[in-house]
Structures are given as structure tokens and as C-alpha cells.
Amino acid sequence: MTTPGPSPSVHVRSAGSALPGEPVDNTALAAALGVNEEWIDVFIGTRTRHFARDLTSGDIRWTLADLCADAAANALESSGTDPAEVEFLVLGTATPDHLMPATVNQVADQLGLDQLPTYQLQSGCAGAVQALSVAQYLIGSGEFTTGLAIGGDVCTKHLDLRRDLSEAAPGDLVNCVLFGDGAGAAVLSSRPSDKDVALRRVLNRCTGLGREPGQIIDWFGLADRDEPRQALIEDYKAIEESVPTMAVEILWELLDSLGWAAGDLDFLLPPQLSGRMTRLITEQLGVPEAREISCVADTGNNGNALPFLQLELLLREMTSGQKALAVAVESSKWIKAGFALEHL
Amino acid sequence: MTTPGPSPSVHVRSAGSALPGEPVDNTALAAALGVNEEWIDVFIGTRTRHFARDLTSGDIRWTLADLCADAAANALESSGTDPAEVEFLVLGTATPDHLMPATVNQVADQLGLDQLPTYQLQSGCAGAVQALSVAQYLIGSGEFTTGLAIGGDVCTKHLDLRRDLSEAAPGDLVNCVLFGDGAGAAVLSSRPSDKDVALRRVLNRCTGLGREPGQIIDWFGLADRDEPRQALIEDYKAIEESVPTMAVEILWELLDSLGWAAGDLDFLLPPQLSGRMTRLITEQLGVPEAREISCVADTGNNGNALPFLQLELLLREMTSGQKALAVAVESSKWIKAGFALEHL
Numbered sequence: 001m002t003t004p005g006p007s008p009s010v011h012v013r014s015a016g017s018a019l020p021g022e023p024v025d026n027t028a029l030a031a032a033l034g035v036n037e038e039w040i041d042v043f044i045g046t047r048t049r050h051f052a053r054d055l056t057s058g059d060i061r062w063t064l065a066d067l068c069a070d071a072a073a074n075a076l077e078s079s080g081t082d083p084a085e086v087e088f089l090v091l092g093t094a095t096p097d098h099l100m101p102a103t104v105n106q107v108a109d110q111l112g113l114d115q116l117p118t119y120q121l122q123s124g125c126a127g128a129v130q131a132l133s134v135a136q137y138l139i140g141s142g143e144f145t146t147g148l149a150i151g152g153d154v155c156t157k158h159l160d161l162r163r164d165l166s167e168a169a170p171g172d173l174v175n176c177v178l179f180g181d182g183a184g185a186a187v188l189s190s191r192p193s194d195k196d197v198a199l200r201r202v203l204n205r206c207t208g209l210g211r212e213p214g215q216i217i218d219w220f221g222l223a224d225r226d227e228p229r230q231a232l233i234e235d236y237k238a239i240e241e242s243v244p245t246m247a248v249e250i251l252w253e254l255l256d257s258l259g260w261a262a263g264d265l266d267f268l269l270p271p272q273l274s275g276r277m278t279r280l281i282t283e284q285l286g287v288p289e290a291r292e293i294s295c296v297a298d299t300g301n302n303g304n305a306l307p308f309l310q311l312e313l314l315l316r317e318m319t320s321g322q323k324a325l326a327v328a329v330e331s332s333k334w335i336k337a338g339f340a341l342e343h344l
Numbered sequence: 345m346t347t348p349g350p351s352p353s354v355h356v357r358s359a360g361s362a363l364p365g366e367p368v369d370n371t372a373l374a375a376a377l378g379v380n381e382e383w384i385d386v387f388i389g390t391r392t393r394h395f396a397r398d399l400t401s402g403d404i405r406w407t408l409a410d411l412c413a414d415a416a417a418n419a420l421e422s423s424g425t426d427p428a429e430v431e432f433l434v435l436g437t438a439t440p441d442h443l444m445p446a447t448v449n450q451v452a453d454q455l456g457l458d459q460l461p462t463y464q465l466q467s468g469c470a471g472a473v474q475a476l477s478v479a480q481y482l483i484g485s486g487e488f489t490t491g492l493a494i495g496g497d498v499c500t501k502h503l504d505l506r507r508d509l510s511e512a513a514p515g516d517l518v519n520c521v522l523f524g525d526g527a528g529a530a531v532l533s534s535r536p537s538d539k540d541v542a543l544r545r546v547l548n549r550c551t552g553l554g555r556e557p558g559q560i561i562d563w564f565g566l567a568d569r570d571e572p573r574q575a576l577i578e579d580y581k582a583i584e585e586s587v588p589t590m591a592v593e594i595l596w597e598l599l600d601s602l603g604w605a606a607g608d609l610d611f612l613l614p615p616q617l618s619g620r621m622t623r624l625i626t627e628q629l630g631v632p633e634a635r636e637i638s639c640v641a642d643t644g645n646n647g648n649a650l651p652f653l654q655l656e657l658l659l660r661e662m663t664s665g666q667k668a669l670a671v672a673v674e675s676s677k678w679i680k681a682g683f684a685l686e687h688l
Contacts, residue, residue, distance in 0.1 A: 005349075007485065090478040097440050101676035102466045107551045109677070114553035118679075119474055122446045122464040129465055137481040141351065157565025206449045209458030213458075217444040220564040221501025222575050231566050332445035333453070 003232065006139040008190035010199045012341065013081055016313040017018045017184040020069045020300060023048035024055060024180075031152035032056075033176055035165050038141065040177050043170070045108025046052040047274030049180030049300025052191035055154045064097045067183035069110035071308070072148050073302070075080045079193045083111055086187075089118045092127025092268060092304040093237045095153045098119065104142075124215065125272070126204060126330035127151060128184070128307040129337035131174040133202040145190050151304030152183025158232060175232040179276055180300020184308020192344075197318060200340040201252055207334050208245070214238045214331030239331045240277070246283045247271055249286055250338045258340055260323060267314055269326035272296035272306040285327070291317070293324075307339075318343045352534035353482040353541045356410030356685065357425055359656040360418025361528040362496075363643060367392035368524075376400075377520055379509050384521050387514070389620030393524025393644025394545060397500045401545035408441045408498040411527035412453035415652070416492050419529040423537045425490065427455055430531075432491035434478045436471025436648045438561060440464065441586045451494065456674045468559065469616070470548060471495060472528070472651040473681035477546040479532045489534050496527025502561070502576060519576040522618055524644025528652020536688075541662060542613030544684040547594060547601055551678050558582045576663045582674045586623070588628040591615055594671045595629055595684045602684055604667060609634035611658055613670035616650040629671070637660070637668075651683075659674035662687045 018311050030037035032055040040046070052062040076083055091104035102120040108170055117138075121130045128151030134151040157176075165173060188199065208339060216233040247270065255262060268290040270282045275297035282292055295309045302309075307328055314324055328337040361605070367390050374381035376399040394404040412435060420427055435448035463478055465471045470493030470542040482562040502519075509517060532543065560577040591614065599606060612634040614626045619641035625634055639653045646653075651672055658668055665686050672681040 009363045009649055059486075094444050096466055096563075098560055098562050099466070100559055100674075101552070101557045105552055105679070106676035108550050109553055112553065115549055115551055117477070117548045118550045119478065119548075120466040122440055122443070122466045124444045133461070134463065134478060134481075137478075137485050141481050141484055157563070157568050159565075164567075183411040204461045204463075205459055206452050206462045207459055208445070209453055209456065213445050215444055216442055218442050219501070220569045221506075223504040224501050225564045225569040330444075333449035335449070336534075 008142055010139045010190060011134045011192035012197045012199055013193040014075050014079030014186040014188050015184065015186045016071050016078050017182065017309050017312050018070035018074065019050040019182045020052045020062045020067060021050055023050055028055065028125055029177060032161060033165050035177065036172060044177050044299065045275045045279065046274050046300055047297050050182055052161055052181040053156045055161065058161055060095050060156055064093060064095060064152055065103050065106035065110060066260055067154065068103065068107045068150050068152045070109065071152065071183040071185040072111055072150055079187055081187050083113065083231050085146045085150055086113055086137055087144040088116055089150065090131040090147065092121040092123055092131040093152040094124050094127065094303050095155065096126055099170050124330040124332050125306055125328050126305040126335040126337040129202060129328050129339060130204050132199065132339055133204050134293055136202055139188060143333065147188055148185055149188055150183065150185040151308050153303030153305060154181045155179045160268060164202050171234060171236060174234055174236055178301050180302045182302035182305040184305045184312060186308055186311055196344040197315065198342050198344055201248060201254055201258055201334060203338045205336045207336055211334055213333055216230055241269060242334065243273065243329045243331060244281045245335055247281050247285055247327050247328045250336050251325065254325055254338050254340050262287045263289060264323050265325055266322040267293055267318065267324035269293045269310040269314060269324065271329045272301060273326055274301060335342050352478045352486055353534055354483045354531045355536035355566055356541045356543055357531040357533050357537040358417050358419050358423030359528065359652055359659055360422050360655050361526065361649065361653050362411045362414035362418065363526045364396045364411060365394055367394055372399065373521060376505060377509050379517060379521065383622045388521050388618045389623065389641065390618050390644055391529045391641050394502045396498045396525040397503055398408055398503065399647050404500055408437060408439060408496055409447050409450035411498065412447065412451045412494050413531040415496065415527040416451065416455055416494055419531050423531055425531050427457065429490045430492055430603050431488040432460055432474040432482055434493050436465040436469050436475040436495045437497055438454040438471065439499065461616045468674040468676050468681040469647050469650055469672050470681040472648040473546060473672050473683060474548050476543065476683055480543060480546055483532060483534050486496035488569050491532055492529055493532055494527065494529040497647030497649060498525045499523045515578060515580060518578055518580055518664055522645050526643055526649040528649045528656060530652055530655055540688040541659065542686050542688055544686050545598055547598055547678045547680060547682045551680055555678055557677050565582055568652060586678065587615060587673045587675060588616065588625045590673045591629055591671050594680050595669065596681050598669055598684050607633060608667050609669055610666040611635050611637055611662065611668035613637045613654040613658060613668065615673045616645060617673055618645060664688055
């Protein structure tokens with residue numbers, strides 16, 4: 001690695017989010033899916049989530065593009081940033097509305113933006129961090145002043161309300177009760193807002209050599225859509241074993257790279273797998289003096305939205321001189337991700 | 345726009361490709377699909393293409409990850425670049441093997457690469473140019489010396505060999521005979537190889553505000569896979585009307601931004617939609633003194649592979665002092681893309 005040259009520093013001007021409809025609690029989810037409510041309470045530990053599809057009528061009420069455009073508009077409004085200042089869009093998602101056009105271009109359309117570069121990153125929740133990373137390089141190049149990083153996921157296409165889950169195995173069931181829908185966004189700029197929050201570091205690294213994926217989400221085409229293969233695979237034992245350890249490694253790598261001590265941290269944004277897993281991971285991270293910023297127990301696991309939802313909560317609390325660190329793990333192919341912020 | 349700061353220049357050390365199996369000619373394709381051979385000859389103008397699926401047995405012989413890893417290995421070998429020098433991977437594709445894990449991480453696995461940042465861009469053929477763009481920013485930041493930009497597509501999941509196409513409308517049929525499978529890759533570095541080819545400019549811009557998509561490729565999930573909706577939509581009249589004009593605009597924008605005249609160009613890499621369309625577009629680009637580098641009539645439209653296949657052909661021909669310009673148009677949401685190279 002060579003030493004980075006001089007480049008503009010990158011600031012988070014604001015963040016925003018969009019969660020579809022009213023929260024769906026475990027009583028309603030258990031009834032809609034025909035599963036045991038207590039099992040969701042205890043095994044998942046998530047209380048509510050939001051869905052782009054109406055669980056009663058089955059109607060699709062929001063696309064991913066709708067939610068991402070709403071989140072982006074909310075983020076822009078929050079710092080009074082004029083949409084005309086937006087020079088690029090970067091979107092991270094695992095569940096695009098279509099394969100083509102990329103959803104990010106539909107988001108540009110909804111925001112009234114034209115003649116600008118767009119990038120859409122295919123990833124699980126690490127995609128949100130990758131979106132921050134790409135935005136950081138774009139602004140760092142000096143070619144752009146201000147842009148939007150967006151993350152979101154919608155599980156509508158995989159949320160099969162007709163399926164009988166009464167006999168499903170836990171490793172299959174977990175996919176039906178873990179997820180929710182939503183989007184989040186951040187306005188990034190070389191020009192800080194009145195609240196000057198600097199993006200100090202972004203980590204994005206694949207560490208999966210020789211390891212089986214911990215999570216697979218598949219898609220079907222015209223030629224294979226009636227194949228009976230399992231489209232969602234979650235090795236939750238491997239996840240429970242590896243993710244807490246990886247989270248600790250990410251935390252310390254980011255701290256070391258910045259010369260920060262654990263005691264310097266005012267806020268910790270831990271990985272948001274489920275209410276129960278996030279509690280376990282946060283305990284193991286071992287920085288009790290840092291205030292935890294989590295949302296998954298209320299929002300469900302909405303993938304690439306999560307780091308932006310946490311960021312929105314963080315920016316409301318953070319004050320001058322404070323430091324925050326976010327940790328994200330994508331168990332699909334074991335991606336270490338995270339970022340560090342400092343309120344100047 | 346601000347002025348870019350000082351940053352390392354980016355060089356294309358080498359390129360490589362991977363096309364699955366033997367070429368499939370129009371006689372074989374027409375027989376497999378039950379369509380008219382002469383119609384393919386005249387209306388599409390593509391002579392051969394390659395498929396990851398065996399048209400006779402239906403067996404899947406290569407995944408996208410397989411082809412991308414082969415292309416990347418070929419690109420590395422071509423310039424004698426040690427795989428251990430690779431510090432990042434960026435992959436552009438419209439047709440990932442799965443939604444998660446992103447295919448780029450499986451490619452890393454196959455190449456024996458670990459502990460490095462990976463990015464996968466969801467896009468049509470503009471994704472190949474976006475991969476070059478992201479690689480350029482990564483190297484330009486000074487944080488990385490050498491990395492791989494990869495592009496590829498595999499139509500296996502959408503290539504339904506059981507379907508009766510005898511009564512299909514042209515706008516539907518075109519999707520069955522336009523595409524092929526393949527991958528390409530380029531080694532990019534701040535350290536040139538003996539053949540010093542500089543990446544002078546990359547253009548990536550969404551220009552689709554208020555316009556309907558010219559092309560839609562959809563995917564199915566567990567909940568909607570038996571819906572009868574059309575998964576592939578191609579507005580070939582809008583494409584024939586807009587793409588040649590957009591190609592001319594891209595050409596002139598790139599030339600103007602570099603202070604190059606049309607007469608300075610030694611090579612032209614035009615958009616690769618189909619044999620027939622590429623001929624039409626190249627005529628309208630109006631730079632007959634530049635030598636055309638095209639491959640689509642032999643490879644079929646393999647999406648994100650195409651710009652890398654052209655790049656591989658170009659690097660074999662290019663000599664010191666020569667200039668080349670590539671033009672790509674993604675009709676999905678009307679993305680203008682392209683890049684410029686100069687052999688120093």
C-alpha cells in the first residue's frame with residue numbers, strides 16, 4: 001500500500017430513512033405466516049419490522065426505488081441540501097427491483113436528477129458501507145463536491161405468503177421472520193454542514209477465501225423458475241460462531257488504523273442481524289462505555305438500509321468532539337465492513 | 345465541478361477474456377430455439393455466440409464466477425502480473441450468479457485472493473465502464489497500486505430452451521437471439537507495463553430523466569416466480585432511434601474533454617449491440633479514419649464482457665503514440681458511457 005496523496009476530506013452532512021407502512025409486530029407476523037409467535041420473540045428477538053407488501057391483501061405498495069428516493073429526499077431535507085447540488089448517486093442493495101435498469105437510475109428519476117454518474121453495488125448489508133466507500137473515493141478525487149450514498153432492501157419477491165411453514169425447519173423459517181424492508185441515505189460532501197461530522201475511515205474487505213457462504217440469496221429466471229431448489233440458505237450456526245469474532249476484529253482494526261483507543265469511543269453502531277444476535281455481539285465487542293446505536297429490534301433486518309438507519313439515529317445524538325464507530329459483517333462471503341466518524 | 349487534485353495516473357497493463365465452449369452458429373441456434381435462421385442473419389446480423397449452458401443437453405457448464413475468474417487469470421498472465429499484486433476487484437454484471445454472495449467474492453475465491461476490497465456493480469454493458477471508473481478512483485486515491493476490473497454476463501437462467509418461439513413477436517424473439525455469455529477483465533495499475541497504455545478518461549452518466557427504460561431484465565423470487573409477466577422487455581424501436589445519436593454525443597464529449605480531434609483517433613471501439621446495429625452506429629459515428637474494433641458479430645451480445653473483449657483486441661494492435669476511444673450505451677435507463685486510452 002502506498003501513502004494516500006492529499007485529497008479533500010469527506011463529511012456526512014445528514015442522513016434520512018424510509019420505512020414502508022406501519023410496523024408489523026410478532027403477533028401479526030406469526031398470524032400471517034402461520035408460525036409460532038413465541039419462537040420469533042425468543043429466537044429472533046426482533047419486535048417489529050416494516051414490509052413493502054401488504055401482509056393482508058398481498059398488494060405491493062412500495063418498490064425499492066420508491067423507498068430509496070424517499071430516504072434520499074429526507075436526507076437532503078435534513079441538512080437543507082438542495083437536490084441540484086447532488087453530483088452522483090451510489091446505491092447498495094441485495095434486492096434490486098430489476099436486474100436492468102439498475103434501481104439507482106430509477107431513484108435518480110424519482111429525485112428529478114439527470115446527467116450524473118450512478119453506481120449500484122450488489123451486496124448484503126456490506127453494500128451500504130461499500131456505497132460510503134465509493135462516495136468517499138469520488139469526493140476524495142476532487143472531481144465531485146456532494147453526492148448521495150443510499151442503501152435499501154425489499155424482500156417482496158421472496159416473501160411468499162401462500163407457503164405453509166408449519167413444518168419448516170428452523171434454518172428455513174429464520175429467513176421468513178428475520179427480514180424487513182426499508183431504505184436509508186446519507187448526504188456526503190467535501191463541504192461540511194453546520195454540524196461537522198467527518199467520515200474518518202471506511203473498511204470493506206472480503207475475507208472468505210476457502211469458506212462456504214454463510215448466507216445465499218438466489219434469484220430465478222425464465223428458464224429455471226420452476227426448479228424446486230432452495231433459494232434462501234442461512235447457515236445460522238456458522239453465523240453465530242463467526243460474526244461476533246469478526247465484529248471484534250473489525251472494531252480493533254478500525255481503532256488501530258485511526259490511533260483511537262476503545263475508551264475514546266462515544267458511540268458504537270454494532271452489526272444488526274436480529275434483536276437477539278445484536279445483543280450477543282454488542283456484549284462481546286466489550287466497549288460498554290460507548291453508547292450503543294441499534295435499530296434492528298424495531299426495524300427488522302432490512303439489509304443495506306441498516307447502517308444508514310443507525311447513522312440517522314447517531315447524527316441526532318452526536319455533539320462536538322465525539323467519536324463513533326460502526327461495525328458491519330456480511331456473512332454471505334464473510335465481508336468485514338465498518339466506518340468511523342468524528343464530530344469536529 | 346472542482347478541479348481534480350494531483351493523483352497517480354492509471355494504466356491498463358493488460359486485458360483477458362473467457363468465452364464458454366465452442367461458438368454456436370445461426371444454424372445451430374435456429375434449430376435449438378425453433379426460429380428462422382435467415383431472420384437471425386438479417387435482423388440481428390450476429391454470426392456466432394457462446395453459451396455457458398449446453399444447448400443440446402441443457403447442462404450448465406460454467407457459472408459467471410467461473411468465466412470471470414478465467415478472464416481475470418488470462419488478463420494477469422498476459423502482462424505477467426503476479427496475482428499477489430492484486431489489491432482490489434471490481435466486477436460489472438447484469439446477471440449475477442446469486443443476489444448474495446456477490447459473484448465478485450466467488451471470483452476472489454477462485455483466484456485465491458483474500459483480505460481485499462471487492463465491489464460488484466449492477467448494470468448492463470455500462471457496468472464494464474463503471475468498473476473501470478471505480479478502479480480509476482481507487483488507484484487515483486493513491487491507496488492502491490494494482491487491481492482488476494472485470495465484466496461478464498451469463499444468460500443461462502433466462503435462456504429457456506423448452507419454450508415454443510414459433511409464434512413469438514419480433515420484440516420478444518430478439519431477446520432470445522441477441523445474447524451470448526462471456527467475461528473479460530483488465531489489469532489496472534499506477535505502474536504501467538512495458539506497453540504503457542494510459543486510461544485518459546472514463547465517462548459514466550445516467551441521462552434517463554423522464555424516459556421509459558429501453559430495456560428491462562427482471563428476476564423472480566419465491567413469491568412471484570409463477571407470475572406470467574414478461575421478464576425481458578426490449579423497446580428495439582426506441583433503441584434504434586436513440587442509441588446512434590447518443591453514441592455520437594459520447595464520442596464528441598470525450599474528444600472535447602481531452603482536447604482531441606476526431607482525426608487524432610487511431611482506433612474506435614463502438615457500442616456492441618448486435619452485428620447489424622454496430623454497423624449502423626459505426627457509420628453514424630463518422631470517424632472512418634479510425635480503425636474499428638468490434639467483436640459482437642462473433643461473440644454475441646455478452647453485456648458487460650464486451651468492452652473488455654474489445655480492449656483485449658485493441659491492446660494487441662495499439663502501438664506507441666496511438667489513441668483509442670470506446671463508446672458504450674446502456675439503453676435500460678439511457679446511460680452514456682465510454683473511455684479513452686493513449687499509448688505513450
